[in-house]
Amino acid sequence: MEITRSALAQMIDHTLLKPDATHGQVSALIAEARELGTYSVCVSPSMLPLTDDLGEVKVATVCGFPSGNHTPEAKAFEAAQASKNGADEVDMVINVGLLKEGRADLTEAEIRAVREATTGVLKVIIESAALTDDEIVAACKAAEAAGADFVKTSTGFSPAGGASVHAVELMNETVGGRLGIKASGGIRDYATANAMIEAGATRLGLSSSSAVLDGADGVEVEAEGDY
Template identity: 90%
Template structure:
C-alpha cells in the first residue's frame, strides 16, 4: 500500500549535513520544511541554535558524526550541548569498530552515556551497510538496552552505502514496535521511500525531500542526486 504525500512528509527529517553548508542554506532548508510539511530538519550542531521561524518543524542534529570514532565522553558532551542549544532530537553514530570487535557491551555503554546527556529523542546510527546481519541485530539490541528511541540505518557518508530494504526489515524484526526505525542514505525517489516504509521504517532522512514527495503525486521527473 502506497503512503500518501502528507503522511510521508510527516515521517521526514529534511536534512542538510554537507560539510560546506551555510546558515543561509539552513534557513532555506527550514523554509522548505515548512512548505513541504516535513516532521523536522536535521542540521549540524554548529548551526544551533536555530533562530528562524520553525513553525511546527522539529530540530534534529547529529553527534559523533560521521565516523563515530569519538570517545563516549565527547559524544555525551556534544549531545548535551546540542540539547542545551535547542535540539529536539539527536542522531548519534556508534563506534562501528567496537561492534566489529564483538564489544557490543561498550557500544551499549556509549549509547547510554549519550542517552543520559540528551534531553530529547535519541536516534542511534548503526551504519547498517557496513555490518553483517548479526552485527545489525547486536547494534539494535544494544540501542534498546541503552534506552534509545530509534535505530537508524546510515549517515549517508559511508562508502559501504546507505539504507537497504533488507536492513530496515531486519531492524524492524529486532526492535520494531518498541523503537522507531529511521532509514537514511540514498533514498532519492518516492518508490524507494515507500519501500522503506513498507519494510518498517517510521522515519526517513532525506536531503531531496521535495522530489521524493513529488513522486507521491505521480511525478518522478525530478530525482535528487544527493545522498544525505
C-alpha cells in the first residue's frame, strides 16, 4: 500500500552532508524541512549546534563519516560532542573492513563505545552495498547486541552503491520489529521510497525530499494509518 505525503514526511531525515556545504545551505535545509514537515534534518557535526528555528524538526548528525575507518575512541568522542551540541540522533559508520575480516566482535565493541557516548538515538550505518548477505546479517546482529536503535543501509558516498530493496528486506528479516531500519543512498523518487518502506524501512535518508514527497500527492489519506 502506498504511503501518504504527510506520513512519508515524518519518516524522512532531510539530509545535507556534502563536504562543501555551507551554513547558509544548512539554514535553507532547515527551512525546507519545516515546510515539508520532515522528521529531522541530518547535517555534519561541524554544523552543530544549530541556531535556526527548528520548530518540531529533530537534529541528526553523523559519526565516523563517511569511511568508518576511525578508532572507536574517536567515534565515541565525536558522538559525545555531537550529543552535547544538540544532536537528537547520531548515525555512525562501522569499520567495514573489520566486519569483512570476520571480526563482528570488534564491530559490536565499537558500536557499544558510541552507544555509551550518545545520549539520543543511535543509528548504525553498515554500508550494505559493500557487504555479502551474511555480512549484512552479522552487522545487524552486532548493532542489536550493542544497543543501537537503528541499522542504516548506506552513507551515500560508497562506490559500492546505496540502498537496495534486497538489503532492506534482509535487515528487516534480521532485526525488524526490534530495531528501526533506515534506507539511505540513491533514493530520489517516490516509487523507490515506497519500495523501501514496503521492504521494511522505517526511516529514509533523503537529500531529494521535496521530489520524493511530490510523488505522494494524490495518495488516499486512508492509507496513512497503516504506517
